[in-house]
Amino acid sequence: MKLKLFASTMLLLLGSVSAKSYTKADITVNSIQMGHMDEDLANEFSIQFNFTNKEDTFKKWQFGFYMPMPFYSLALQNVNQNLRMQICDAGGRCTNLRYVKADSITDKDLSQAYLTILEPISNFPLEEDKTYYIRLGHNNQGLPANISTFPQSLFLINTAKAADIPKIYTINTEISNYSLIGYDQNKIDEDLKNTIQSNWNSSIAANPNELKIVPAPVLVGQPIDSGYVFPKKLLIHNQLNSDNAMLQNWAEIIKDDLDKKVTVDNDGAAKDGILITEISTPKAINNNPEGYRITITADNIMIETMTNAGAYYALQTLRQLWYQNKEKLPSMSIVDYPRFKYRGILLDVARHYFSTDEIKKLIDVMAANKLNTLHLHLSDDEAFRLELASLPLLSATGANRGLGQQIGATMLIQNNLDTTNRSQLDYPLANTPYSGSYSPEDIKNLIAHANQNQITIIPEIDIPGHARSIIKAMPEVMIDHNDNSQYMSVQGYTDDVLPVCTYNSDISIGAEFTQTMNTLVNDIAKEFNGQTTIYAINNEISVAGDEVSKNAWSNDTSCRNEWSSLSSLAKSQLFLERLANNNSDLLVSGWQQLVQNPDGSFNKEIIGSGQTGHIWVWDPSSSGVKNAAKLATKNYPTVLAFADKTYFDLAYTPSMYEHGFTWAGNNNGSYTVLSSAITANETLSQTKNQQNILGLEGALWSENLASADHLFYMALPKLPALAEAAWSPAHTTSRETKLNWQSLANRLGCGTDGFLSYLNKIYEVNYRGYPNGINKEIPDGICKLNATSSIKK
CATH class of the missing domain: 3.20.20.80 (Glycosidases)
Known part of the structure; x- marks a missing residue:
């Protein structure tokens, strides 16, 4: 496996050069304004970069950035046919910018797709301590809407270096530099709040006593007795087939989760522990090879299924249950199978x-x-x-x-x-x-x-x-x-x-x-x-x-x-x-x-x-x-x-x-x-x-x-x-x-409980809204933060 390389040695336009050819530029971005501007058609937007050069004068240069909207023009497809790109200084002196593209696909790339490199069509040095603005007008390839669609990773290439080896300067921006014309954060927040509330109000009311399993099973039956207490040594009896490989893996998982000794065997007469056996009535699980039936009693945990896959999904369900209570599982029966294959x-x-x-x-x-x-x-x-x-x-x-x-x-x-x-x-x-x-x-x-x-x-x-x-x-x-x-x-x-x-x-x-x-x-x-x-x-x-x-x-x-x-x-x-x-x-x-x-x-x-x-x-x-x-x-x-x-x-x-x-x-x-x-x-x-x-x-x-x-x-x-x-x-x-x-x-939960917490703890993955569960996607006040609460209607 070849990994990503974030090397200090940089490959530049004209070949391989030393790390000295990469420098963080002392160029201050004052603002980047985006949106519908003067003379933009309804489907067009413009961008204006305003920056001050604190470096020595750049006599010959190219300016580049990433943005998921191309700045290439192709009139044949009505792509950016009105595009106009120019740079001006504070005194109003301007020149147009050209899109710098390799002559052939067999050449090393310059501009392409979402990576744009521009240069002035005439002599236009960037002088020290001078302020400039670059305006890219009338792009019709979408509209910038958020961080992911803003121009970023800006850079300047000094193409006037000796021996034809250019030097690349990165230009830092902060989120505070960016503005969207007509954007109203208060309105966005209010609209989002209303959407979240509307989604909630229009949903089926939740049963606060429902089983906390994701995805929801087909059927959950009533308690049969007091439930199953995990013994110090847990036995898994595979009475379905002789293939124990999958169950051996689960034995390790259970050992880590419950801190128990776990043994797998094929004892067909066993009545204790976790029993995995062929289901006698496949119709009960819709004849589905991924389906299963679980019965939890004081004596054992019975998994009935048709295949190893069904047993695997039954164990996934059980894992969610024992994550909620590692000492004892409540008595119940679960019938489950997928809607779609x-x-x-x-x-x-x-x-x-x-x-x-x-x-x-x-x-x-x-x-x-x-x-x-x-x-x-x-x-x-x-x-x-x-x-x-x-x-x-x-x-x-x-x-x-x-x-x-x-x-x-x-x-x-x-x-x-x-x-x-x-x-x-x-x-x-x-x-x-x-x-x-x-x-x-x-x-x-x-x-x-x-x-x-x-x-x-x-x-x-x-x-x-x-x-x-x-x-x-x-x-x-x-x-x-x-x-x-x-x-x-x-x-x-x-x-x-x-x-x-x-x-x-x-x-x-x-x-x-x-x-x-x-x-x-x-x-x-x-x-x-x-x-x-x-x-x-x-x-x-x-x-x-x-x-x-x-x-x-x-x-x-x-x-x-x-x-x-x-x-x-x-x-x-x-x-x-x-x-x-x-x-x-x-x-x-x-x-x-x-x-x-x-x-x-x-x-x-x-x-x-x-x-x-x-x-x-x-x-x-x-x-x-x-x-x-x-x-x-x-x-x-x-x-x-x-x-x-x-x-x-x-x-x-x-x-x-x-x-x-x-x-x-x-x-x-x-x-x-x-x-x-x-x-x-x-x-x-x-x-x-x-x-x-x-x-x-x-x-x-x-x-x-x-x-x-x-x-x-x-x-x-x-x-x-x-x-x-x-x-x-x-x-x-x-x-x-x-x-x-x-x-x-x-069932997703509000942080310390619920399925999102389960995924975070078991697999060490974060999620949007971590550590507060689904709180960001439901109405305010439903989750009580810093408490192990369930969501109420």
């Missing part, structure tokens, strides 16, 4: 890298919530993270970035602006080498840990769009010089699509490209084979297939014959169909654009439903419900991942001090995630083939997730809300338009 999390390790230990911790938290699928996003424009012996350049080049490298700096979250960074990690700067990849041994270890916790891992690479890191790594195979198309992706890339029209042909690089793509998908799928979870599928790979620019391949002379009249999406779909047909042993999965048009219709040349493992629907629910239902009706195995419901990287609140994107909503807290239970109801009602709606997924896209701290801030407490929606019965989570939000909040 697919309960997943997408983790994007391309935009930001997470170590195997960090991923394992996420797997542990997922398993505690009875989620069962990790959708692992291994490549995107910014990186290719998987080490493949057959294609070593993909990770050797594609897993590294920074100024002076083939893949330039990007996703530069500024350390002091990230309030989630509790561990105080040093985040990369523009010229910090940043890398991370996963070896075959890393993948084996992840799979072993996932198997142990009933989590299936589905590998995903992103093609034919979002493929810039692949192109950068292997340009001689991935660049078709017949393609002179001009386009821009949603994220601002102008060179991130594969040469699809050459696949299976002898046109241009067709032969090499075809062989490479076949090798790529087969080798990745094989690396993830051998998983032992209930729903694991051998030879499955997701190719994503999403967000190809509408102008991609529009001027590509390799697109002949049947390709010539197709839209860019149809070309993408035809390429992926042919890739699947050429590799018929694979199940090729992806996002809905893999097979479906934006209006929900289907082209003729698409991968058939029988050759797909999963189709994820990310459309916001306003269109996603209808499109997902159409996919299910056409027999595609469909997973609901509606962006406005379960994209965990979206902001919890509209506050400018909150982290997260806002493009699909800016009130995307746990209540919103729980409401995916209702949109699931709506989707099911619109298709005849309800069995093809496999379940729900939450997405942790990592553009903003620069650390594990930030990842868990965005994941918790949203993840338990997803688990509730995906596992608990529909009649529990919702009644018409009302959610069981009060109940879930009651």
Whole structure:
């Protein structure tokens, strides 16, 4: 495993230089103002940086920053067609600024997508002790809304150094430097308070005596006797099968939790301890292989199930119970099984890298919530993270970035602006080498840990769009010089699509490209084979297939014959169909654009439903419900991942001090995630083939997730809300338009008690609102801080 590198040696624009080429600039940022300004159209915004240079005069310079909105212009797509950029001094002397971009994708990156580097078009020195302002006017690529979308990690490149070696200066900003035109914090706070109260008032009233388990089980029975007192030595008798590996792991957990000696055996006649046996009436658990029945009496704890997975989830439930009382479990019976077979999390390790230990911790938290699928996003424009012996350049080049490298700096979250960074990690700067990849041994270890916790891992690479890191790594195979198309992706890339029209042909690089793509998908799928979870599928790979620019391949002379009249999406779909047909042993999965048009219709040349493992629907629910239902009706195995419901990287609140994107909503807290239970109801009602709606997924896209701290801030407490929606019965989570939000909040707790406290103590993860439980997402006064209270109606 190659870790992130926060080295002191910096790679600069023109090559490798010493650490002396990196300096903190004595440049004072006085203000950064953003929003609608004079002459901005309704969909445009402008930014004005005001700063004072305390350094010696910079004769030749470039100014750069990270912001998740591109400042490149492409009139063909109406992208920033009115953009005007200039710098002025206090006396009114001005010059325009140009966007500094590499001439070719084979050159080392300068500006690209969310990383902007500008320079004056004429001589304009920055003189010592002089004040300047930079105004970037009429950008139409979104609106800045909060810390995550503000320009940050500012830097200045002194390009007038001797021997053509530039020197990079970082420019510090504080949150107090930023202002949004028209922003009213008092109004935001009042609106948020009203939203929280409205959500609470419109929810199903909680039962204060309910069992404090997340997700809520199907049925809890009445006490049978006085309950089970844990003995000094606890015996686990596996009467289900002879495979004790999973139970041996649980023996260690119980030993640590309860400070007891624990022994596992296969004594079929035993009547004491924890008995795990085959359920005699599978209908009681809906014939569900993940279901279980627990009966707790004074004599023993009986777990009845059909599979090891059912026993595992029963033990997860019991662990929550004994966390609440380590000496004695109350007598009761619990019948439980999941609503949906697919309960997943997408983790994007391309935009930001997470170590195997960090991923394992996420797997542990997922398993505690009875989620069962990790959708692992291994490549995107910014990186290719998987080490493949057959294609070593993909990770050797594609897993590294920074100024002076083939893949330039990007996703530069500024350390002091990230309030989630509790561990105080040093985040990369523009010229910090940043890398991370996963070896075959890393993948084996992840799979072993996932198997142990009933989590299936589905590998995903992103093609034919979002493929810039692949192109950068292997340009001689991935660049078709017949393609002179001009386009821009949603994220601002102008060179991130594969040469699809050459696949299976002898046109241009067709032969090499075809062989490479076949090798790529087969080798990745094989690396993830051998998983032992209930729903694991051998030879499955997701190719994503999403967000190809509408102008991609529009001027590509390799697109002949049947390709010539197709839209860019149809070309993408035809390429992926042919890739699947050429590799018929694979199940090729992806996002809905893999097979479906934006209006929900289907082209003729698409991968058939029988050759797909999963189709994820990310459309916001306003269109996603209808499109997902159409996919299910056409027999595609469909997973609901509606962006406005379960994209965990979206902001919890509209506050400018909150982290997260806002493009699909800016009130995307746990209540919103729980409401995916209702949109699931709506989707099911619109298709005849309800069995093809496999379940729900939450997405942790990592553009903003620069650390594990930030990842868990965005994941918790949203993840338990997803688990509730995906596992608990529909009649529990919702009644018409009302959610069981009060109940879930009651079980999540107010700090020292509840499920959030449990996750914090057991797995050492923090959450948004730590240490006060769900307090930030419910009305004032409901939680009594610094007390072990339960939430009252």
